[in-house]
Amino acid sequence: MNDGNIECDSCHARFDPTGNKYRLSYVEDAFNLTWQEHGNQLLEEREWQNIAYGGASDEKQKEAGLTEQKSNDATELDPRYVKNQSDEGMNLLKEGRDLLKKGKYDESIRACDEAIKIDPLLFANAAWVGEGLAFHMEGKYDEAIQAYDKVIEMDPKDAITWFNKGASLFAQDKYDEAIQAFDKAIEINPQYAHAWNNKGSAFYIQGKYDEAIQAYDKAIEINPQYALALYNKGLALKALGRMTEAEAAFDEAKELDIMARLQPVHANS
Numbered sequence: 001m002n003d004g005n006i007e008c009d010s011c012h013a014r015f016d017p018t019g020n021k022y023r024l025s026y027v028e029d030a031f032n033l034t035w036q037e038h039g040n041q042l043l044e045e046r047e048w049q050n051i052a053y054g055g056a057s058d059e060k061q062k063e064a065g066l067t068e069q070k071s072n073d074a075t076e077l078d079p080r081y082v083k084n085q086s087d088e089g090m091n092l093l094k095e096g097r098d099l100l101k102k103g104k105y106d107e108s109i110r111a112c113d114e115a116i117k118i119d120p121l122l123f124a125n126a127a128w129v130g131e132g133l134a135f136h137m138e139g140k141y142d143e144a145i146q147a148y149d150k151v152i153e154m155d156p157k158d159a160i161t162w163f164n165k166g167a168s169l170f171a172q173d174k175y176d177e178a179i180q181a182f183d184k185a186i187e188i189n190p191q192y193a194h195a196w197n198n199k200g201s202a203f204y205i206q207g208k209y210d211e212a213i214q215a216y217d218k219a220i221e222i223n224p225q226y227a228l229a230l231y232n233k234g235l236a237l238k239a240l241g242r243m244t245e246a247e248a249a250f251d252e253a254k255e256l257d258i259m260a261r262l263q264p265v266h267a268n269s
Helices: 033-038 045-052 058-063 079-101 105-118 120-137 141-154 159-171 175-188 193-205 209-222 227-239 243-262
Strands: 014-018 021-026
Touching (some): 120 141, 141 159, 193 227, 209 227
Antiparallel strands (some): 014 021
16 A cells, blocks of 8 residues: 555455545556456445455446345444454355365365355355356356356346356356347347357357357457457358458457567556
């Protein structure tokens, strides 16, 4: 922390203080949907931590009906106890995320479960996101979808979770259902380039090459540097026998990929 700023240990997003709250001031990945959705909000550090771990701001939770008034006894709890509980839950979510990155999926799921036990209202959303990702990586797609459905039930406008559900459906070869999930993500955020790309891939697998190209074109329109979408478009063009256009798409994708690899890494200031 410098001059009151806070920084995300994982993605290096940086937040500037205004009073006792913070606003996003720097992010390395400008296309990260989480920061796009919340970027201009003024939130407490606790809320930004919850968002970083896949949860929601207090306002989002209220919209989803997650912050029902607790009993009078609960409101009289010692604030030190509440803070300790919050810190413990956040630490468990961070542990679950770190275990997920290390490929220790069962341990990651257990950490998320423990976070839910501490405070379901505060931590369930982020924990179920983590569990969904872990189940997906284990190839347990039904369990992943069940976890994502719990998140969607709490927050139907969570575009990322609709996208993740679509990815699990895609992995099960349920392409029409996957497209429906990607469409929900796109309905919530029309600028979600990854959802357009994956929708295109679902069409491609079904042999619907024209529809695939339309989806890939939309992804590329949103993010002209999207090498994977360009490459996928090339595959669809090739399948249609449009070889000249396909080669042009492959060449552009290759050039973008090389440029991305050559980009210097800038230290945060």
